[in-house]
Amino acid sequence: MNSSEDIQHTENGWQDSVIIIPALLSASTLLVVAVIVWKFIQGRRVKGREVEEQTADDTNGWAVNTAGEFENSLTVPEPVLEKKQLPQEWRLHDRIVLCRGHYGPISQAMLVHQWDPEDRRGVxxxxxxxxxxxxxxQDFMDLLKFHEQVCRHENLVRMLWCQTQRRPVCLIMEAMTFGNLLNFLRDLHEEALLSLTERDVYSLAMQVASGLEFLSGTHNLVHGYVAACNVLIHEDMSVRLCGLGLTAVQYRTGSIPIRRATRVPVKWQSPERLKEGSVTEKSDVWSFGILLYELVTLGAPPYLDVSPQExxxxxxxxxxxxxxxxxxxRLYDVMTSCWHWEAPQRPCFTEVVKQLQNSAGEGDGVTPLSATDTLSWADYLHVAGIPT
Incomplete structure (x- = not known):
């Protein structure tokens, strides 16, 4: 009997072991796994904080991208842009967003030298x-290469550097002290300390025409949106063409898609462009005539009494x-020569430059120009047909 009970007790103990030991092993395994996972998560958190702190230092606290697709697209080096990368000793500060561009925000900022804070440049x-x-x-990378390879003229906005290997990814261009020419012209409506004369108009116009002549003559390219809003002006009255997005598209692909061409406000487009969407040097010449009108009227909207639809x-x-x-x-003669209905009858930019040079001496260099409209900015945009 005792022997039987011992056997039964042994069997029960064995059965209990069969149940308890695996349970203990499972529990211990889960505990080990939990500890490993906890340590892994803690390690990732610490590493994440280190990456965030390093990136914040590199980008002055600007947003860090978390989209792998964006990151992967920037890993392929661009040899053309290597020599134009912003040097490590320069940092971007005081960024102020001005407007929304095709690829992202357009901002003004200050470049400050890391070892010499007094060395500062507006960009x-x-x-x-x-x-x-x-x-x-890829289009943005092509835009950067376009600026590096094409924009080497004193009247085209110039790329100082670019930044594609740290945040923010951007094109860094020189800033002009008076900024956008259209805003400058309209500020003159109330600015008593500054003035323009007709002779100043000739000077500004010749610079713009020279930049356009370089694009068309040297590179067989068009601008696509010749207007005061796409010109920058400096305090020494030098100007540079900007807004070269359509030019960059043409440089890359050989043409400008109609859908992009039609985004330009109607009042700056030539008749054939309105009808067919074609953008050529001669359609730029038509728009240049509109720019002359903007200059001499201190930024009045063209066709003041005509709606874009009419x-x-x-x-x-x-x-x-x-x-x-x-x-x-003489200045009006240059304007109207740009507005021939038939595109072949309009001058090319080489001829426009000559016309301006030949007429500049007759421009009034004494009498300050006055504003020809009293529109608010909102009314200006409405009359000009510019979307808000």
Whole structure:
């Protein structure tokens, strides 16, 4: 009996062991796994904080991209841009967003030398949004290469550096003290300390025409949106063309898509462009005539009494803007030569530059120009047909 009970007790103990030991092993295994996972998570958190702190230091606290697709698209080096990378000793500070561009925000900022804080340079940043598609990222890289390879003229906005290996990914351009020419012209409506004369208009116009001549003559490229809003002006009255997005597209692909070409406000487009969407040197010449009108009127909207919807039909009936009172006959002759209905009859930019040079001596260099409209900025945008 005792032997039987011992056997039974042994069997029960064995059965209990079969149950308890695996349970203990499972529990211990889970405990070990939990400890490993906890340590892994803690390690990732510490590493993440270190990366964030390092990136914040590198980018002055700007947003860090977390999209792998964006990161992967920037890992392929661009040999053309290597020598134009912003040197490590320069840091971007005081960034102020001005507007939203095609690829992301356009901002003004200050470049400050890390070892000499007194060495500061004002710059304009054209940034790449981290929400861009891979195609837009490649387009932006092509835009940077375009600026490096083409924009080597004193009247085209110049790339100082670019930044593609740290945040923010951007094109870094020189800033002009007076900024956008259209804003400058309209500020003159109330600015008593500054003034322009007709002779100043000739000087500004010749610089713009020279930049356009370089694009068309040297590179067989068009600008696509010649207007005061796409010109920058410095305190020494030097100007540079900006807004070269359409030019960069043409440089890369050989043409400008109609969908992009039609985004330009109607009042700056030539008749054939309004009808067919074609962008050529001669359509740029038409727009240059509009720019001359903007200059001599201190930024008045073209076709003040005509809506954008009515304009194509009126142009077809040979409607043209009248000579502003403060515009000399010779300057108006240059304008109207740009507005021939038939594109082949318009001068090329080489001829425009010559016309301006030959007429500049007759420009009034004494009488300050006055504003020809009293529109608020909101009313200006409405009359000009510029989307807000």
């Amino acid at each position: 304009i940043l054209k940034e790449l949004s981290e929400n861009c598609s891979p195609g837009e990222i 304009l194509p039909n009126k142009l077809h009936k040979n409607y043209r803007m009248k000579r502003p009172q403060q515009c000399g006959e």
